[in-house]
Amino acid sequence: MQAIRMPGWMNGITGGKPQSLAAPILIIMLLAMMILPLPAFILDLFFSFNIAISVIVLLTSLYTVKPLDFMAFPIVLLLTTMLRLALNVASTRIVLTEGHTGPDAAGKVVEAFGHFLIGGNYTVGIVVFVILTIINFVVVTKGAGRIAEVGARFALDAMPGKQMAIDADLNAGLIGEADAKQRRAEVSMEAEFYGAMDGASKYVRGDAVAGILVTVINVVGGLLVGVIAHDMAFGDAAKTYTLLAIGDGLVAQIPSLIISLAAGAVVSRVASEKDIGSQLIGQLFAKPQVMYITAAIIGGLGLIPGMPNLVFLLLAAALGGTGYMLAKKETEAGETGTAGGPSGSGSGAGPAAGGPAAGGQGGAAAENEEATWNDVMAVDTLGLEVGYRLIPLVDKAQSGELLKRIKGIRKKFAQEVGFLAPPVHIRDNLELKPSAYRITLKGVEVGTGEAFNGQFLAINPGMASGTLPGLATTDPAFGLPAVWIDASLRDQAQGLGYTVVDAGTVVATHLNHLITSHASELLGRGEVQALLDHLGKEAPKLVEDLVPKTISLSALQKVLQNMLAEGVHIRDMRTIIEALAEHTAHTQDPNELTALVRIALGRAIVQQLFPGNGELSVMTLDNRLERLLMQALAQGGADGAGIEPGLADTIAQQAANAAMQQEALGVTPVLLVPGPLRPLLSRFLRRALPQLKVLSHAEIPESKTIRVTALVGNT
Known part of the structure; x- marks a missing residue:
């Protein structure tokens, strides 16, 4: 059996997807219904399709978990509204032209709604039609429109906060770039969906008004046509055309009410992982206390003389039975959870998970066992x-x-x-x-x-x-x-x-x-050795010549730990190894080697602190304070023991004030100092101001422009 192939021109129109023709075909059909006269059988077919499509839309909205799962709903509202209006135009034409022939002039569906649903009494039909219209227009449509309007406003107002949450998750490593891109698209689509729903709700509201006007026009026009054009008695014309108009109005108003319910269900639901039906059953009928109290109230009403006692008592018994089953299920679930106990409560071990050791023989056996190295837990x-x-x-x-x-x-x-x-x-x-x-x-x-x-x-x-x-x-x-x-x-x-x-x-x-x-503190010797092994796969000779020939593994670990303690990343291990290989012949001091490696990584350090900026806004030391610190360094050594306590407090306070000013301007707080002072001030300020970074002049690339925004020690 060969597959059916579409002609080349058809593939060009549809893009290879025949379903893409559905919308154009539907629009053409709607225009045709408004312009061309339709036989009664075709009208029956379209009226039945209108009812079916409204039920499909309602069920789809009820089984939708998230509003974005039914993103086509706004355009569905537009098309279903236009379908009902086109059917109203087509049915109005046939009612006015053929209504004098009998109640089936507009088809069997209109006749059925005019006779079966309202008993052939046009007064009853008018009352039922007005009630349905009021329910649709005043209650359902107005409420759904208001919720859609508020939802659209909140969705737009919440966009910045949601984008910040996505950026925070991305920066924290909780999601990847692809997930962040998808979530940003969902936030944008959600705002667009609620905005579209806000406008689309006006379609439903306008449809309700149009239904009333079309029905009134059909009644008045039918009376004029029947009496003037077909010489019918006023009473006969009123009965015939009113029944046809009311039947036509009902056959359009009932699908309109169903679509309005679907719109209300979509915009009214709260975000959850369950569909609406599951939420109703799981939340409305979940508490046995509620069932018991309701059963008592309904049972009490059933005992009052003159009430429908049997109905109330049967309902009370059903509610009480439901409450009993729910309470029984909760009890069984509690017993199951107790039986599972702490041992099934996670991945814990020891007393935290299993509680104290059991007494009796188990405790005696444990006391008689000798301690072994297996008892030493890492x-x-x-x-x-x-x-x-x-x-x-x-x-x-x-x-x-x-x-x-x-x-x-x-x-x-x-x-x-x-x-x-x-x-x-x-x-x-x-x-x-x-x-x-x-x-x-x-x-x-x-x-x-x-x-x-x-x-x-x-x-x-x-x-x-x-x-x-x-x-x-x-x-x-x-x-x-x-x-x-x-x-x-x-x-x-x-x-x-x-x-x-x-x-x-x-x-x-x-x-x-x-x-x-x-x-x-997380970088141990094992991690350093793993780093060297990983780098050795790409540059084995570079690693072999350095460790352990010119520098020990412990010294390399200390250098890397010094850099990590100051927030410098060590991704560029090749540059770090090359810098160490160049300078280890002159010094083995980890602190001096750290300073030299930082100079080699200067471009990466500046890029980490000032991403994408050509101009660096930094703080510097006042000249007098800089000279005092150089003298203290010369007298007290690298640990800065020569700094007086009062001077140390002044530096810490002024650095904190300057850093706060930098952060208020949206600038990373960076203190730029001479190379000899950088290790001293970095260690001194790190504990009190962890957000403050200290750089030396030698670490700044020549391509960067420096702008001094604050002085420390100028008072």
């Missing part, structure tokens, strides 16, 4: 301990997102800093608060915080324009003011200018910040 270089409520974030069985993010952190750290950080060992710790976590470095706590799973942390970057209800706290990584909020307030917080992140991102960002700030 200390984890990097550790993350979590409370039991954070276990889902780190449990593989529950698809813990934090595990993937930690992998991304280590990968980004390796790409930017220049070596692979040790693995992060994760365990649960029942001694912590349920939502607390602790980060350890070589067994010592270096960071702690709380993260509430299921909630979001709204961080105020300094530009937020309002307050939010929730638990006030500070961002554990950078100390910014923040609030833990419910998921329902996420869009509102982004609209106010907050950076909103989930619990897993909070922990991952804190961990990434600590790994970066303690990079020098």
Whole structure:
């Protein structure tokens, strides 16, 4: 059987995709219905299709998880509205021209709606039509339009905050460039979707008004045509044409109401991973207490004389039975969780996971065993301990997102800093608060915080324009003011200018910040040897001539640690090795070698601090202070022991004030000093001002222009 091939000219029109012709064909059909007279059978077919397409749109909206999954909805609203209006025009033509022949003049569908649904009584039909129109126009359409308008405003206001959150995740290594690009596109599409929905809701509103006007015109026009053109009695003409007009109006108004419900469902839903039906069942009928109380109220109504006792009592029994089943299910789930116990609660080990040792024979056996070297446990270089409520974030069985993010952190750290950080060992710790976590470095706590799973942390970057209800706290990584909020307030917080992140991102960002700030302590001899082995694959001779012939592995480690302690990346190991190979014949002092390597990496260091800037805005020392420090260096040695305490306090205070001024201007705080003073001031200011970087004149490339923005020690 051969495949059917489309002609070449058709492929050119459709781009090889026949479904792309659907929209043009539909537009042509709509124009044809408005211009050309249609037989009654064709009208029946189109009326039935109109009802079917409205049901399809409603069901699609109910099963949609995210609004962006149904991005075609605004154009669907336009096309379905035009379809109904085109059918109104076509049916009006045939009603006015053939209505005198009988109630089936406009087709069987219109006749069925005129007789079966309203019993052939045009008074009932008018009342039903007016009620449906009021429901559609006043309730559903107006509410959906208002929600779409507010949603569009919040989506546009939230765009900057969402973009900042994406940039923060990208900088923290939680996502890659491709993921960031996709998320930025989703943010843009979301704003466009809500903006389109705001305009498209006007289609539905206008359709409701048009339905009323078309029906009135059909009634009046039918009376005039029947009485004047066909000599019908006024009563007969009123009954015939009113039934046809009302049937025509109902057959268009019911699909219009269904489409309005679909529009309301799409714009009213809150972001969730479940469709609307699952949310209704899972949230409305989830609490047994609610079922019990409702059953008691309905049962009480059923006991009142004169009430439909049987109906109320049956409903009360059904609600009570539902509550009993829900309570039974919760009890079974609780027993299952207790049976699983701490041993199934994560990746922990030892007392934190399994509790104290069991008594009886097991305890006696443990006491009789001799201690061995197996009892000596190695200390984890990097550790993350979590409370039991954070276990889902780190449990593989529950698809813990934090595990993937930690992998991304280590990968980004390796790409930017220049070596692979040790693995992060994760365990649960029942001694912590349920939502607390602790980060350890070589067994010592270096960071702690709380993260509430299921909630979001709204961080105020300094530009937020309002307050939010929730638990006030500070961002554990950078100390910014923040609030833990419910998921329902996420869009509102982004609209106010907050950076909103989930619990897993909070922990991952804190961990990434600590790994970066303690990079020098993470670089052990094993990591240095792995670096040399990796470089040796590309330049084996360069590595062989340096280590251990001219410099020991420990001295190389010290040089690299000095650079990492000052925030200098060591990705360019080739330049570092070449600089060491050039100068190790003259000195073996790690501090002097560090200064020489920094000069060789000057261009990379400046690029890291001032990306893309040709002009460097820096702070410098006052001439008198510079001379005092040079004298103190000459008297006290490289450790600066000759600096008087009062002078040291003055330098620290003035440097802090100057750094704050630089940051307020949006400039990286950098202090430019003579080469001999750089190591002294860097060590002295590092503890009090970790954000301040100290450079020497020799590290600045000749192609850069220096602009002095502040003087330290000029008062």
